[in-house]
Amino acid sequence: MGNVVFAIIFYALVVMVLVSAVAAAFLRNIVMAAFALFFTLLGMAGFYVLLGADFLAITQVVVYVGGILILLLFGVLLTHRSIETLELETRGTYVLGIFGGLLVYGVLHYFLFSVSWPTPLMKPLEPTTAAIGQLLLSKYLLPFEVSSVTLLIALIGAAYLVRRRDT
Amino acid sequence: MPLRNYPNWGLLVMLELFLISAIKIAFVVGVALGAMPFVVLFERKLLGWIQVRPGPNRVGPWGLLQCIVDGIKLFFKEEIIPDQADKPLYLLAPALVVIPAFLVLAIIPFGPTVHVLGRDINMSVTDLNIGILFFFAIASLGVYGIVIAGWSSNNKYSLLGAMRSSAQMLSYEISLGLSVVGVLLLAGTFDLRTIAEQQAGGFWHWYIFQQPLGFVLFLAAGFAETNRLPFDLPEAETELTGGYHTEYSSMKFAMFFISEYINIMTMSAIVTTLYLGGWTAPIEHGLLPPWLAGPLWFGAKVFVLIFFFILIRGTWPRLRYDQLMAFGWKIVLPLALANIILTACLVALDSPWWVFCLAGLAVIFVIDRIVTMLRRSTLRAA
Amino acid sequence: MLQAYFPVFLLLLFGVGFAVFTMLLSHFIGKKKPTPVKLSPYECGIKPIGTARIQFFVKFYLIALLFLLFDMETIFILIWAVAFHDKSIQVFALIEMVVFITILLVGYAYVWRKGALKWR
Numbered sequence: 001m002g003n004v005v006f007a008i009i010f011y012a013l014v015v016m017v018l019v020s021a022v023a024a025a026f027l028r029n030i031v032m033a034a035f036a037l038f039f040t041l042l043g044m045a046g047f048y049v050l051l052g053a054d055f056l057a058i059t060q061v062v063v064y065v066g067g068i069l070i071l072l073l074f075g076v077l078l079t080h081r082s083i084e085t086l087e088l089e090t091r092g093t094y095v096l097g098i099f100g101g102l103l104v105y106g107v108l109h110y111f112l113f114s115v116s117w118p119t120p121l122m123k124p125l126e127p128t129t130a131a132i133g134q135l136l137l138s139k140y141l142l143p144f145e146v147s148s149v150t151l152l153i154a155l156i157g158a159a160y161l162v163r164r165r166d167t
Numbered sequence: 168m169p170l171r172n173y174p175n176w177g178l179l180v181m182l183e184l185f186l187i188s189a190i191k192i193a194f195v196v197g198v199a200l201g202a203m204p205f206v207v208l209f210e211r212k213l214l215g216w217i218q219v220r221p222g223p224n225r226v227g228p229w230g231l232l233q234c235i236v237d238g239i240k241l242f243f244k245e246e247i248i249p250d251q252a253d254k255p256l257y258l259l260a261p262a263l264v265v266i267p268a269f270l271v272l273a274i275i276p277f278g279p280t281v282h283v284l285g286r287d288i289n290m291s292v293t294d295l296n297i298g299i300l301f302f303f304a305i306a307s308l309g310v311y312g313i314v315i316a317g318w319s320s321n322n323k324y325s326l327l328g329a330m331r332s333s334a335q336m337l338s339y340e341i342s343l344g345l346s347v348v349g350v351l352l353l354a355g356t357f358d359l360r361t362i363a364e365q366q367a368g369g370f371w372h373w374y375i376f377q378q379p380l381g382f383v384l385f386l387a388a389g390f391a392e393t394n395r396l397p398f399d400l401p402e403a404e405t406e407l408t409g410g411y412h413t414e415y416s417s418m419k420f421a422m423f424f425i426s427e428y429i430n431i432m433t434m435s436a437i438v439t440t441l442y443l444g445g446w447t448a449p450i451e452h453g454l455l456p457p458w459l460a461g462p463l464w465f466g467a468k469v470f471v472l473i474f475f476f477i478l479i480r481g482t483w484p485r486l487r488y489d490q491l492m493a494f495g496w497k498i499v500l501p502l503a504l505a506n507i508i509l510t511a512c513l514v515a516l517d518s519p520w521w522v523f524c525l526a527g528l529a530v531i532f533v534i535d536r537i538v539t540m541l542r543r544s545t546l547r548a549a
Numbered sequence: 550m551l552q553a554y555f556p557v558f559l560l561l562l563f564g565v566g567f568a569v570f571t572m573l574l575s576h577f578i579g580k581k582k583p584t585p586v587k588l589s590p591y592e593c594g595i596k597p598i599g600t601a602r603i604q605f606f607v608k609f610y611l612i613a614l615l616f617l618l619f620d621m622e623t624i625f626i627l628i629w630a631v632a633f634h635d636k637s638i639q640v641f642a643l644i645e646m647v648v649f650i651t652i653l654l655v656g657y658a659y660v661w662r663k664g665a666l667k668w669r
Binding site: 005029035038054061062065066067070073074077129 | 175176177180253255256295297300303307308311314315330333340357
Binding site: 184185188189191192196241242243244245246247249250251258261262265266269270272273292293294295296300301320321322323330333334337338340341344345347348351352354355356357414417418419421422488489492493496497500501504507508511512514515 | 552553554555556557559560561563564565567568569571572574575576578579580581582583585589590606609612613615616619620623626627630631633634639640642643646647650653654657661666667668
């Protein structure tokens with residue numbers, strides 16, 4: 001009974017993610033297209049919750065939905081022609097898009113089936129936050145500090161953006 | 168197949184889970200929506216008294232029915248959709264504001280665990296072990312409704328208000344997230360119920376005494392996040408008429424209004440849980456059974472904070488926009504970082520609570536001196 | 550653990566239902582007498598000039614960019630704060646975070662100096 005309910009929620013999320021992703025690709029109003037991604041990214045967070053990765057789900061919402069997509073939306077609002085539909089669809093862009101999509105899919109497909117997934121399926125799901133914190137302080141210490149350097153570089157890039165505008 | 172990955176609860180377990188959750192949701196949402204008209208009335212009365220006028224006093228005794236009547240009126244108001252508006256997004260925006268406001272209500276613990284019908288029932292809709300992170304995540308979604316509302320209305324005031332409001336909320340979200348770290352260092356968990364329980368046994372255990380600096384920063388960021396005076400620039404009436412909801416009428420306007428007040432209540436509730444001991448009593452008394460005393464104390468503390476919100480609104484001038492951004496980025500943010508390092512050092516040294524208190528107060532004092540000196544020197548220069 | 554998220558899902562359904570129900574109800578109850586003037590954008594009685602969908606001040610984009618970067622730092626600091634409670638790694642964790650925040654502060658000071666935090 002319980003697994004049927006969760007399966008229904010899972011497939012509802014699948015539909016939401018797929019429909020909104022297709023909408024993001026094909027809507028001609030670019031504000032609407034950017035906004036369609038909102039549901040795609042939220043749906044992904046839903047998958048993470050169903051998989052028991054609570055911290056990952058929250059990070060997905062905070063960083064992707066609350067950060068990157070807002071940045072995208074602001075960027076769209078900044079462009080001149082946000083309300084006009086963009087006439088980008090030529091045969092060349094279609095071919096390029098299909099080729100790029102297939103390439104990305106190929107890479108994903110390769111990794112999806114070449115990696116063995118050691119998932120203890122029948123175990124009850126456990127909270128993950130404490131474990132992630134411990135790992136960041138021990139095993140993944142170097143990535144943790146390197147990420148701060150990466151963010152520093154990004155900050156300098158952001159400051160450079162302002163400087164360019166002033167001159 | 169995903170089917171076998173999920174817990175296979177039986178029908179009875181599902182039904183029980185559904186019933187318990189539904190009752191809790193009905194209670195929490197009922198209290199939030201039921202208290203809202205009275206918070207609005209209380210605010211209008213108090214503002215009236217501060218400005219030496221009676222406030223609403225026509226509908227019902229003491230104006231008690233005013234806000235309920237206002238709500239009914241809004242239902243019957245004409246629904247106007249501006250013909251240049253982007254209709255789907257225009258209709259979606261109020262929902263995008265009100266749904267996150269409701270969702271945050273889920274994680275607020277308003278009472279202890281009670282034993283009913285052989286079950287342990289937590290007095291909160293749910294207890295997520297990522298509690299406070301859930302609050303930040305959902306709060307960050309509130310920006311969407313505002314940006315979408317402002318853009319889709321095709322009104323200059325709306326768009327200006329929306330951009331101001333979103334930039335303000337983004338800026339203060341960081342301060343909100345960083346200022347709470349002090350409490351997390353002391354508590355060692357994200358779970359709001361555990362954080363509240365750690366403060367039980369008397370008011371001197373409350374985290375406000377170990378985190379005076381964090382408390383002040385969190386409260387300031389909270390005011391900005393809920394768009395309250397002195398940070399209410401997105402809807403500064405004298406500059407922007409109504410801000411991002413200028414073009415909204417009828418129940419669509421009411422949704423913005425409802426979510427604004429629910430956000431104030433949840434912000435007060437979160438501050439109560441993090442810094443003022445949540446539902447725990449200031450002094451152990453045992454006069455009332457815990458299932459009654461808990462929610463009563465919790466309600467009283469939230470009420471005091473809401474009272475404080477209104478007092479500030481009645482007495483403080485509005486900041487200028489550049490001052491607002493400078494305050495968030497140049498004062499609150501570095502202070503929050505300083506608070507993190509300070510608290511972490513004291514936790515590592517196993518300091519008693521009064522050392523935390525004195526250190527925090529000392530930082531507040533020094534910063535206040537520096538700011539006053541800087542202001543004097545700029546005044547003299549001008 | 551999924552048990553704890555079920556009420557959140559229910560509350561989400563309730564929120565969607567509430568929004569749809571109230572909007573539909575007021576749509577059917579309220580009277581409708583649209584006139585061209587009523588449906589035009591509100592600009593305090595003056596006829597609106599041009600469109601509101603103008604190009605926007607690039608400063609807002611910069612704020613969003615800075616927000617995104619600091620947001621990620623916040624996530625790291627939050628998860629560190631909870632792990633900090635473990636006594637055995639405390640001093641080590643403290644040094645690590647001081648390094649992390651110092652690197653962050655270098656970027657912050659640079660952004661401040663370049664005037665990205667100044668609002669004109």
